[in-house]
Amino acid sequence: MARITASVYSSHVPAIGVAVDQGKTGEPYWQKMFAGFEFSKQWLKENTPDVIFLVYNDHATAFSLEIIPTFAIGCAAEFKPADEGWGPRPVPVVQGHPELAAHIAQSVIMDDFDLTIVNKMDVDHGLTVPLSLMCGQPSVDNFAWPCPVIPFAVNVVQYPVPSGRRCFNLGRAIRKAVESYDAPLKVQIWGTGGMSHQLQGPRAGLINRTWDNAFLDRLVADPAGLAQVPHIDYVREAGSEGIELVMWLIARGAMSDAPPKVVHRFYHVPASNTAVGHLILENQ
Amino acid sequence: MALEKPYQDVPGTTIFDAEQSRKGYHLNQFCVSLMKPENRARFKANERAYLDEWPMSEEQKLAVMARDLNRCIALGGNIYFLARIGATDGKSFQQMAGSMTGLSEEAYRDMMVSGGRPIEGNRYTHEWEKK
Numbered sequence: 001m002a003r004i005t006a007s008v009y010s011s012h013v014p015a016i017g018v019a020v021d022q023g024k025t026g027e028p029y030w031q032k033m034f035a036g037f038e039f040s041k042q043w044l045k046e047n048t049p050d051v052i053f054l055v056y057n058d059h060a061t062a063f064s065l066e067i068i069p070t071f072a073i074g075c076a077a078e079f080k081p082a083d084e085g086w087g088p089r090p091v092p093v094v095q096g097h098p099e100l101a102a103h104i105a106q107s108v109i110m111d112d113f114d115l116t117i118v119n120k121m122d123v124d125h126g127l128t129v130p131l132s133l134m135c136g137q138p139s140v141d142n143f144a145w146p147c148p149v150i151p152f153a154v155n156v157v158q159y160p161v162p163s164g165r166r167c168f169n170l171g172r173a174i175r176k177a178v179e180s181y182d183a184p185l186k187v188q189i190w191g192t193g194g195m196s197h198q199l200q201g202p203r204a205g206l207i208n209r210t211w212d213n214a215f216l217d218r219l220v221a222d223p224a225g226l227a228q229v230p231h232i233d234y235v236r237e238a239g240s241e242g243i244e245l246v247m248w249l250i251a252r253g254a255m256s257d258a259p260p261k262v263v264h265r266f267y268h269v270p271a272s273n274t275a276v277g278h279l280i281l282e283n284q
Numbered sequence: 285m286a287l288e289k290p291y292q293d294v295p296g297t298t299i300f301d302a303e304q305s306r307k308g309y310h311l312n313q314f315c316v317s318l319m320k321p322e323n324r325a326r327f328k329a330n331e332r333a334y335l336d337e338w339p340m341s342e343e344q345k346l347a348v349m350a351r352d353l354n355r356c357i358a359l360g361g362n363i364y365f366l367a368r369i370g371a372t373d374g375k376s377f378q379q380m381a382g383s384m385t386g387l388s389e390e391a392y393r394d395m396m397v398s399g400g401r402p403i404e405g406n407r408y409t410h411e412w413e414k415k
Contacts, residue, residue: 014377029397060364064316065309085319085371157364159291159301196400200363201354203296204381205392207400232290236407240297241363270396272378 002100002178002185005049007251007260008040009219009279012056012129012192015272017089020132033276036266037133043263043280044134044146050185051097052149053104053174055250056126056192057156059084062118068158069116071170073108074123074151075101082122091128092138097148100181104150107177113170118153127151130192133278156193156244160231167246168227171253178254191251193244195267196237197274206239207275213267215245216277220262223252241274256283295412300362308360311348314338315365324372354384 016033019025025034061082063069079094105117131145138144155161162170171189178187195212198204215238218226227249234243260281268276291299298304305312314335317323327334335345347355348369356366363380370380382392395401405411 060312060316060362060368061319065305065312065365083319085324085368157300157362158305159299198297198401199377199381200357200384201296201298202385203294203401203406204385205395205401206403206406207396208403209399211403235291235297235299236294237403240294240299269399272376273381273396273400275400 002181002183002187004175004178004189004254004256004283005186006047006188006263006280006282007255008130008134008188008190009248009251009277009281010130010133010190010192011194011271011274011276011278012126013271013274013276014084014125014129017125017129017132020137021090033268033271036268036276036278039264040134040278040280041136048146049188050147051100051187052147053152053178053187053189053254054127054130054149054192055152055154055190055247056130057244057247058153059124059126060157061124062121062153063155065158068155069153070155070162071113072116072118072121072153073101073105074118074121074153075105076119076121079121079123079127079149079151081128082124084124089125089128091132092144094123094127094131094145094151095148097150100178100185100187101150103181104174104177107180108170108173111173111176113173121151123151126153126192130190152250154247154250156247161243161246163231164227164229164246164249167249168223168253171250171255174250175254175256189251189254191248193247194238194242195245195275195277196239196242198239199241199273201240203239205273207269208237208239208242209267209269209275211237212275212277216265216267216279219248219252219279220260220281223249227253252281255281258284260284293409295406295409298357304360305362306360308344308362310338310340311344311356311359311361312365314340314348315361315368318368318372327372351383353380357384
């Protein structure tokens with residue numbers, strides 16, 4: 001049977017991708033932020049899973065306002081890096097895992113979560129920046145991500161976005177789906193986005209270090225309680241775009257009910273307009 | 285009965301909900317069109333003519349031409365869509381966000397490097413009215 005071995009949480013700021021692509025990771029502005037992921041790159045090398053289930057949000061790239069799915073699962077064999085207006089990022093094409101994705105879709109929909117199945121989709125910085133942070137820039141002679149990735153896009157652009165509670169319960173349904181897959185796959189689930197940031201209006205630039213660190217504490221120790229936090233608290237305390245953090249609860253819900261092992265924790269302000277948060281949790 | 289929208293009590297913030305999305309549909313879809321290089325070139329060559337191809341309000345068109353992002357957002361724009369205009373102009377996300385705050389580009393960058401805008405005094409609209 002397949003099983004979820006660990007979860008990874010990380011911001012997905014587009015400027016981080018630009019810094020990687022333009023070789024600026026050693027510059028004073030970026031040094032400290034990337035140093036926080038040195039451990040993580042080594043950890044992923046030593047703990048490469050068979051599949052990564054990557055929860056992220058699309059930023060008006062694959063989904064315009066024509067169709068706005070709340071939860072969309074990528075079932076294709078591959079996903080190309082999108083052109084977001086600056087040209088596509090020079091990163092590898094993402095290889096999918098259509099068999100496991102189809103299995104999860106079937107199981108989770110039977111559990112009353114209405115997923116949209118996507119068989120053709122480009123992926124934007126929301127998905128590729130966490131991969132860059134955790135894998136670095138793949139070498140030219142082996143230009144590929146370390147394993148297949150199932151993209152799972154959540155609408156956090158148009159309100160109302162799904163509640164924390166719904167995201168947490170969805171994570172549990174994903175765990176059940178993975179555990180019923182009849183092959184001995186090691187699966188990691190990644191939750192991305194956040195932490196506090198606001199990109200719009202006169203309040204742009206908001207950062208709330210205290211709230212973010214309390215969120216990290218509770219994500220580890222009291223995820224079911226954290227899942228009860230209403231939208232308005234995210235918006236007011238962590239900025240209008242801080243609402244992306246509900247996606248972390250999907251990854252956390254997919255972890256076992258026993259307390260996880262905290263392998264790594266990191267927090268840094270700023271990356272562009274955003275507070276960068278990062279956790280690695282292992283199932284024990 | 286009206287729907288409850290507690291987020292209307294957050295200062296300097298417009299939440300892109302279904303109502304805003306309805307108002308801004310054509311404005312945001314115009315922004316999506318700028319993801320194609322040929323459309324970016326046509327827009328740059330004659331902004332007014334390009335905007336006139338879209339069923340947008342006159343106010344929306346003028347806000348785009350003035351690059352007044354706060355006005356665009358009030359008229360239904362969403363920042364992730366409006367970012368395509370910034371990309372066309374060669375602006376970073378930080379430059380775009382900063383342009384909405386009344387701070388200079390340098391002052392906004394300095395604010396972020398020193399920890400960002402603090403939460404104290406920035407939670408409720410009444411806190412801004414006193415200023």
